[in-house]
Amino acid sequence: MSESKKRIMSGMRPTGKLHIGHYMGVLRNWLSFQDEYDCFFAIADWHALTTKFDQTKDFRQNILDVTLDWIASGIDPEKSTIYLQSLVPETAELHIFLSMITPQNWVERDPTLKDMVKILRGNLDEPEKEQDLSGIISYGLLGYPVLMSADIMSFNASVVPVGTDQLAHLEFTRDVVRRFNHIYKTEYFNEPMPKLTQTPLLKGIDGQKMGKSFNNDIKISDSDEETAKKIMRAITDRSRIKRTDPGHPDECEVVCPYFEIFADEETVKTQRKNCEEAIWGCADCKKQLAVIMNDHFREVRTKRKELEQNLDYVHGIIKGGSEKARETAVKVLKDVKEIMQLY
Ligand code: TRP
């Protein structure tokens, strides 16, 4: 964690227990940077407030669940700084400055706004209705990308690992950085570069995008039994009706891709053959997959169970990490005020 290391910043909204899509897609990407970079990982509770301002009773538990999942997955508090966004008030102060230099039409252009409105109303399936959203979108939600810029710029991070869904927000941050540097005639802020994850997105067991609200996800913290049960519900090759029908692995939208992600090459070969030659029924195949997945997550799950018995430690990580994050954010904010020639 020396000063010379480049800084990475990323975050997640605390939506509750994370699923294996988060693990394979986001967390493993984060893990890979822990040695090479000085990493700051935020539990973005202010961002959660932009849409869930009326569900704050779940916040404390959700924050805890996300932190447990992170540490169990290998985010190492000795190497990386895990912090709670709302415990770093410097970010809010920076957000005020950034909000002054951000044109209104930049925030109104945010392509994710419409989706966030849907989350806000809790009706993800309702077909798009063209309507005036200005009464539904709060001032804070409109500022979502400005707040995310403030997160990243609080540490003057140069790299931000994100999924493709956040690329527009990162481009926004780069615009804000350029605008700040231009207005105040400085080169202080880095233009942060995205680092996309390599892993293909894991689909939910119904073949749709995996998500908590779709009831199609497998949690990092699910038990072996829960995992096996969910896999049993997964869709398969829809043309394989009888046990004796030969299967088509490439038409099997969930089980087969999961094998490719979690099993070794030899096992995948056997599995495909056993499917094609109807040696395995889908239930046999799914049982095998559940075993492989449970093996894969055993260590993480065991670690999570241990941490659940030691919540004081986990709360300590959140508090201590936030204090440490502030040390850097305080310095950046001091520089910013100097550059802006504020009192
Ligand atoms: N908006 C991000 C998401 O929904 C979470 C987030 C908040 C974030 N602050 C960040 C990501 C800063 C990267 C950098 O996934």
Ligand code: SF4
């Ligand atoms: Fe899919 Fe396995 Fe059934 Fe083949 S045997 S269709 S790969 S679940």
